[in-house]
Amino acid sequence: MDEVKIRIENLYKIFGPRAQSVLAQVQQGMSKQELLEKHNHVLGLKDINVAVTPREISVIMGLSGSGKSTLIRHVNRLIEPTSGRIVVDGQDVLTMTKEELIDFRRHKVSMVFQRFGLHVHKTVAENAAYGLAIQGTPIRQAKERSRKWLERVGLSGFEDHYPSQLSGGMQQRVGLARALATDAEILLMDEPFSALDPLIRTDMQDVLLGLQEELHKTIVFITHDLDEALRLGDRIAILRDGAVIQQGDPQEIILHPADDYIFDFIKDINRSRVIEAKSVMTPGASVDGPELPHDLVLEEALQVVSASKRKMANVVDADGTAVGSIELQQIIDAVARPAEDSDEDPTYR
Amino acid sequence: MDFLTEFPGMERQALRDLKKAIDGGFRDFSREFGEALENFFEPLLWFLVWFEKLLRATPWPLIILVIALFAWLGSRSKAVVAGSVLSFLAIGYFGMWNDTMSTLAIISVATLLCITVGIPFGVLMARSDRTQTAITPILDIMQTIPAFVYLIPVVMLLGIGKVPGLIAVCIYAIPPIVRLTNLGIRLVEKEALEAADAFGADYRQKLFGVQIPLALPNIFAGVNQTIMMALSMVVIASMIGVAGLGVPVLRSISNQYLALGLMNGLAIVALAIIFDRVSQRFGERLQRHRKGIDHG
Ligand SMILES: Nc1ncnc2c1ncn2[C@@H]1O[C@H](COP(=O)(O)OP(=O)(O)OP(=O)(O)O)[C@@H](O)[C@H]1O
Ligand SMILES: [Mg+2]
Numbered sequence: 058m059d060e061v062k063i064r065i066e067n068l069y070k071i072f073g074p075r076a077q078s079v080l081a082q083v084q085q086g087m088s089k090q091e092l093l094e095k096h097n098h099v100l101g102l103k104d105i106n107v108a109v110t111p112r113e114i115s116v117i118m119g120l121s122g123s124g125k126s127t128l129i130r131h132v133n134r135l136i137e138p139t140s141g142r143i144v145v146d147g148q149d150v151l152t153m154t155k156e157e158l159i160d161f162r163r164h165k166v167s168m169v170f171q172r173f174g175l176h177v178h179k180t181v182a183e184n185a186a187y188g189l190a191i192q193g194t195p196i197r198q199a200k201e202r203s204r205k206w207l208e209r210v211g212l213s214g215f216e217d218h219y220p221s222q223l224s225g226g227m228q229q230r231v232g233l234a235r236a237l238a239t240d241a242e243i244l245l246m247d248e249p250f251s252a253l254d255p256l257i258r259t260d261m262q263d264v265l266l267g268l269q270e271e272l273h274k275t276i277v278f279i280t281h282d283l284d285e286a287l288r289l290g291d292r293i294a295i296l297r298d299g300a301v302i303q304q305g306d307p308q309e310i311i312l313h314p315a316d317d318y319i320f321d322f323i324k325d326i327n328r329s330r331v332i333e334a335k336s337v338m339t340p341g342a343s344v345d346g347p348e349l350p351h352d353l354v355l356e357e358a359l360q361v362v363s364a365s366k367r368k369m370a371n372v373v374d375a376d377g378t379a380v381g382s383i384e385l386q387q388i389i390d391a392v393a394r395p396a397e398d399s400d401e402d403p404t405y406r
Numbered sequence: 407m408d409f410l411t412e413f414p415g416m417e418r419q420a421l422r423d424l425k426k427a428i429d430g431g432f433r434d435f436s437r438e439f440g441e442a443l444e445n446f447f448e449p450l451l452w453f454l455v456w457f458e459k460l461l462r463a464t465p466w467p468l469i470i471l472v473i474a475l476f477a478w479l480g481s482r483s484k485a486v487v488a489g490s491v492l493s494f495l496a497i498g499y500f501g502m503w504n505d506t507m508s509t510l511a512i513i514s515v516a517t518l519l520c521i522t523v524g525i526p527f528g529v530l531m532a533r534s535d536r537t538q539t540a541i542t543p544i545l546d547i548m549q550t551i552p553a554f555v556y557l558i559p560v561v562m563l564l565g566i567g568k569v570p571g572l573i574a575v576c577i578y579a580i581p582p583i584v585r586l587t588n589l590g591i592r593l594v595e596k597e598a599l600e601a602a603d604a605f606g607a608d609y610r611q612k613l614f615g616v617q618i619p620l621a622l623p624n625i626f627a628g629v630n631q632t633i634m635m636a637l638s639m640v641v642i643a644s645m646i647g648v649a650g651l652g653v654p655v656l657r658s659i660s661n662q663y664l665a666l667g668l669m670n671g672l673a674i675v676a677l678a679i680i681f682d683r684v685s686q687r688f689g690e691r692l693q694r695h696r697k698g699i700d701h702g
Binding site: 135159166170172174187191192235239245 | 597598600601602603604605606607608611615616619620622
């Protein structure tokens with residue numbers, strides 16, 4: 058999987074009237090704080106390099122104000138960068154003309170918003186059909202085509218309601234249906250479930266995972282919630298003060314957090330329910346013991362291993378081929394929270 | 407000491423010359439372009455005359471029926487319909503039917519004119535802060551300058567008659583619709599607009615699909631105010647030859663006819679209240695689906 062759907066290179070975003078003139082200083086390492094004090098400009102994003110793989114959910118995670126919304130809005134150029142490159146399917150988004158950009162937004166990317174962004178003067182059906190209507194599809198036909206997406210997100214029967222008559226969770230389902238109806242390959246989701254109650258949020262995550270299994274879209278998903286990130290993300294990038302501080306496989310991030318900031322993020326999770334067997338196994342050599350799937354979480358693996366005679370098991374991949382072995386001690390070590398002072402970054406905290 | 411008690415103003419002769427020059431210049435201008443302007447407004451005059459004739463020639467029961475229908479469509483309220491019908495019956499009974507029809511004609515045409523000119527200006531004003539700062543002082547002047555002052559150039563240009571009256575009414579009545587269109591568009595939630603952008607809406611699609619529909623309640627409040635202000639100009643407009651309820655009011659001022667003045671004045675008030683209630687209810691109904699949207 059070396060393909061790249063969205064490539065972001067050396068992206069900088071500075072908010073303020075003289076962004077270009079202070080760019081050089083930021084590139085030489087001026088901090089967000091200093092920039093604000095000296096020039097009264099806000100550093101939004103700093104030297105972002107991200108490659109988004111196709112047909113996967115890439116999660117961007119960070120605390121409030123870390124620049125998540127700013128970053129995702131660069132992909133469809135709702136925000137103009139101060140410097141850098143954004144390439145989607147080999148095409149540079151920043152060199153597009155106005156017409157090309159409109160076309161790109163109509164057909165290639167669609168978006169789901171934290172506060173839903175529905176049009177309150179339109180019915181559910183009209184909202185869901187919005188993307189198609191904007192493309193020029195007659196509204197009757199657009200509604201017809203988007204009906205299946207409303208059904209898919211569980212909103213049949215609500216076509217003629219207005220958004221204000223729906224609960225938050227249902228409104229976001231409309232937002233999701235609207236985004237899916239244009240058949241865009243790329244789905245940008247800016248904290249789509251953050252405004253929802255925990256139970257509804259889990260529901261919506263299930264809806265999204267179910268859809269993704271079928272549709273294989275390239276999804277960029279923003280969240281500030283680690284559980285959500287781990288649940289949905291095939292890859293995770295962590296943003297702090299406008300810079301990406303770690304990105305990659307979720308398992309990798311949990312086992313080897315790059316710094317204390319990330320460590321703080323992950324320290325409270327239930328490691329035994331997140332870390333998978335493949336992440337702690339010894340690759341290669343098969344042993345005398347039962348088999349367990351490579352993506353089994355440690356909590357489950359523990360059951361198998363501790364029940365086995367020699368307290369070890371073979372790990373097999375999706376095809377059933379043995380890829381490594383796992384011992385009881387490895388599981389225990391991985392579940393134990395690493396000590397805090399084991400980190401190299403003494404500046405933080 | 408003279409300097410402090412006597413304002414060091416312009417010399418009398420110079421001042422007189424300045425005023426003369428301005429008057430002369432404007433007179434030349436109106437001699438040059440007056441006729442062209444009159445021709446320009448010809449269709450408007452034709453429409454106004456036609457509409458007034460239509461209203462006056464239509465049998466009164468039919469007019470009352472149409473009024474009741476409008477009131478119902480606008481307000482969906484039996485009380486408002488009953489009030490409107492009763493008011494018009496009283497107006498007719500007290501002998502003010504024809505004048506009321508004339509006033510209705512000029513108010514309707516003036517409101518239509520204000521809407522067709524005012525909304526585009528409001529849209530323009532909302533487009534950038536620069537246009538807003540350019541247009542706002544003009545609106546301020548239009549609203550605060552005494553009507554009698556701008557009547558002078560209007561009469562010099564177009565003489566006395568219906569069209570200058572109509573223009574005078576519009577100058578006074580147009581600012582609210584421009585302002586509230588601008589305000590309404592600027593108050594549209596950022597999220598709604600951003601969603602439109604994200605799905606690739608162009609300027610027209612955003613304007614007609616999102617901004618204007620969401621601004622409608624405010625635009626409607628503007629229409630309402632415009633109608634009210636137009637009605638309040640009825641008496642002044644009748645000074646320059648506009649027929650209607652203002653004429654008897656003027657007559658009763660000069661002749662001290664209390665009852666006549668009062669009755670016509672009350673007829674104007676009745677029209678104002680009917681227009682206000684109907685358009686206000688209509689505006690409220692436009693907002694029906696917007697309540698309680700803040701879930702996030
Ligand atoms: N238009 C703007 N002008 C000035 N500063 C801005 C602007 N938009 C964002 N910022 C600043 O950029 C930084 C990142 O903002 P952003 O909205 O991207 O954060 P976020 O990670 O999405 O936060 P949240 O979780 O609260 O949505 C913040 O410091 C914010 O104040
Ligand atoms: Mg955000």
